[in-house]
Amino acid sequence: MKKLINTPARVVRDMLEGMARQAPHVAILGDENVLVSRPQSEAADRPVAIISGGGSGHEPAHGGYVGPGMLAAAVCGEVFTSPSTDAVLAAIRATAGPRGAVLIVKNYTGDRLNFGLAAELARAEGIPVEVVIVADDVALRKHADRSQRRGIAGTVLVHKITGAASARGMALDDVARIARHAAANLGTMGVALDGCTLPGAERSGFTLADDEIELGLGIHGEKGVERTAPLAADALTDVLIENIVDDSALKHGERVALLVNGLGATPQMELDIVMRAAFENLAQRGIRVERAWSGTLLSALDMPGCSISLLRVDDATLDLLDAPTDARAWPGGGAVNAAIRIDAPMPQAQGSVRVESESAHDWARRIRPALNGVADALIASESQLTDLDTQAGDGDLGISMTRAAHAIRDVPDAALSTPAEALAALGTALRRAIAGSSGPFYATALMRASRHLAGIDHPSAKDWAAAFTHAVQAISELGGANAGDRTMLDALLPAASAFEEAVSGGRSVDDAWSLAVAAAQEGAQETANMTPRAGRASYLGARAVGIPDGGAVAVACWLAALTPHLRG
Structure with missing residues (x-):
């Protein structure tokens, strides 16, 4: 030992x-x-x-x-x-x-x-x-x-x-x-x-x-x-x-x-x-x-x-x-805190979001199944994501994505009345639910996409494609990573690019999204051949080669989960 x-x-x-x-x-x-x-x-x-x-x-x-x-x-x-x-x-x-x-x-x-x-x-x-x-x-x-x-x-x-x-x-x-x-x-x-x-022993006294x-x-x-x-x-x-x-x-x-x-x-x-x-x-x-x-x-x-x-x-x-003592190991203190919670400051009132119009009801009916599908897929992938992140990170990605899934399910239907409001609500939910780097990245991306779609009640395929591209750019700006750095961007960048090119070329939304998902999956697998240059895996250097990046695999997972819920 x-x-x-x-x-x-x-x-x-x-x-x-x-x-x-x-x-x-x-x-x-x-x-x-x-x-x-x-x-x-x-x-x-x-x-x-x-x-x-x-x-x-x-x-x-x-x-x-x-x-x-x-x-x-x-x-x-x-x-x-x-x-x-x-x-x-x-x-x-x-x-x-x-x-x-x-x-x-x-x-x-x-x-x-x-x-x-x-x-x-x-x-x-x-x-x-x-x-x-x-x-x-x-x-x-x-x-x-x-x-x-x-x-x-x-x-x-x-x-x-x-x-x-x-x-x-x-x-x-x-x-x-x-x-x-x-x-x-x-x-x-x-x-x-x-x-x-014990020192000098080959094994513990009992196991x-x-x-x-x-x-x-x-x-x-x-x-x-x-x-x-x-x-x-x-x-x-x-x-x-x-x-x-x-x-x-x-x-x-x-x-x-x-x-x-x-x-x-x-x-x-x-x-x-x-x-x-x-x-x-x-x-x-x-x-x-x-x-x-x-x-x-x-x-x-x-x-x-x-x-x-x-x-x-x-x-x-x-x-x-x-009583005081100079003994170095005595922890001191010991006073008990009888009231361990205080009220958190409340955000300034912004006015409640209500589903009032038929259009708002329609968006909530369309978005809710898609969100549930994403949540189900992330929960099902917890063990895979945990295993990948344990090999090349700190092992918390699986549980972080599960927290994200529960937060996604908890977004109220009242917050889904327009695409912009839905994306903003998702950003807020993920910001609060996910610690570490994933939360800020996803929240920033969703808020950027929400701002791009603000005021557009019925976004076109090109509007969605542009919002997707803006969201991915926001992640790159926030984290400083680029394509090839072995991060979630290696799935997001090719997916956004494939979707925007296909939509601009006149392909149907279904076809364009299928190309985006395929590009994300290919990009996620390709990260196994990359030496990490950003994120916690970068500390491992070449030792991480051979293991796909967990964040990129998670991206491919939730993009694929959206496929049945898209309409042309």
């Missing part, structure tokens, strides 16, 4: 050195894989030291949370492996003064043993130490009591709260009490979409088929408690929230902090979709979200998936969550 590493044996040390270079308030403790906050004040003046850690591979945890207001030290074991007792003890000695230390330990056997033994050794040296266990994984609630559950992503919230309490100069017992209270009011559940791969997801996983690549079929984001979020709310006995009117955590390979887009669903779910339950974060705060290497954490809060807890 390809990784950006030197050797597996150096992964953790190399990573820590890279982390330390980005955080002037952090230093590596001697030869130990321990990050400590600096500068260290005189021992007598030090607040309670908050120390955490565990196996590496959970970045930005734990080293990213070292800094005033959060952790005094992060003890980093090898990947998914507990750090040694000596490393933990070294961290305690380096950061704890007479007020002692609180060790925040995720509930794994190796971590409990090594942190627990280090605490005993430190106490024997006269350093007061309290150990706080975090066991927030509610997925195991039907299989084990709380003392046997795993500690996962919600631990980061405990770090923040405990670090803030320490920074305020509280005594060891008070800091430990606050940490335990937070851990007891915390629930987390995760889902994996696939496994993760999931396309029709499988793993519910209730831990953070070390271990399997979850249930394998099930994939769910839409809203439904999956409901499952996670239901388990957490039930386990934590959260009731209507209670207040929570919400954390949607990525497991290492989940885009922020998907985490925010889950955040939206979680917020709506909790709102429907009457549970008030006081703070919310989404992002990768405690990962499992490169695992795709996420977890949701809910922390029951009061004003005192919120005050600690809001």
Whole structure:
């Protein structure tokens, strides 16, 4: 498996050195894989030291949370492996003064043993130490009591709260009490979409088929408690929230902090979709979200998936969550936006379009079937267009054309009372429906054609041909592309030219349009032999040769779809 590493044996040390270079308030403790906050004040003046850690591979945890207001030290074991007792003890000695230390330990056997033994050794040296266990994984609630559950992503919230309490100069017992209270009011559940791969390993610890997801996983690549079929984001979020709310006995009117955590390979887009669903779910339950974060705060290497954490809060807890910290990875903020929409400005009134005359009714009856035919053809071509665009673009053409199809169907009949009005309405609909370049190109073309036909209630074939030519010229002017650049113009230009020449030569509209469609289809196929000089495919250069341009193929598709609806 390809990784950006030197050797597996150096992964953790190399990573820590890279982390330390980005955080002037952090230093590596001697030869130990321990990050400590600096500068260290005189021992007598030090607040309670908050120390955490565990196996590496959970970045930005734990080293990213070292800094005033959060952790005094992060003890980093090898990947998914507990750090040694000596490393933990070294961290305690380096950061704890007479007020002692609180060790925040995720509930794994190796971590409990090594942190627990280090605490005993430190106490024997006269350093007061309290150990706080975090066991927030509610997925195991039907299989084990709380003392046997795993500690996962919600631990980061405990770090923040405990670090803030320490920074305020509280005594060891008070800091430990606050940490335990937070851990007891915390629930987390995760889902994996696939496994993760350790440095040096040839394959992931487990793999999931396309029709499988793993519910209730831990953070070390271990399997979850249930394998099930994939769910839409809203439904999956409901499952996670239901388990957490039930386990934590959260009731209507209670207040929570919400954390949607990525497991290492989940885009922020998907985490925010889950955040939206979680917020709506909790709102429907009457549970008030006081703070919310989404992002990768405690990962499992490169695992795709996420977890949701809910922390029951009061004003005192919120005050600690809001306290400042220099820890580089803490996302800060967390304030919840209660009203996320504002009214968009309305366009100035232009007067409504109404179908009044018989001529207007006739145009609507003629244009509507043609539009539906185009929409049907674009929807049927979605997979083909997606495949072409994936090979030589960004893969969004198919869905963009499907959005265009739905927008075309939604144009009201009242907007189809004249050809010019119909083209203008189509331009507006496509401008709003299609993102990226296709929307502006089609909208500009349609608006240019609409202006050419303005005031002509019954355009002749020559009027339509001229409007088609003007529309294609508008696209060329807007995008700067020309024939041979491997774009949609390589279908549009020959089609418009063939149509105009045939009409000017006295051919029937049916014959002229058949020639236009054939020219577009030939031009679209010819793009496979062109080196792209415009558009996103131009970044691929010669690598795009052999693949027809998706935009040109789309043009040929909708031109052909119009054929049955033209009259001579």
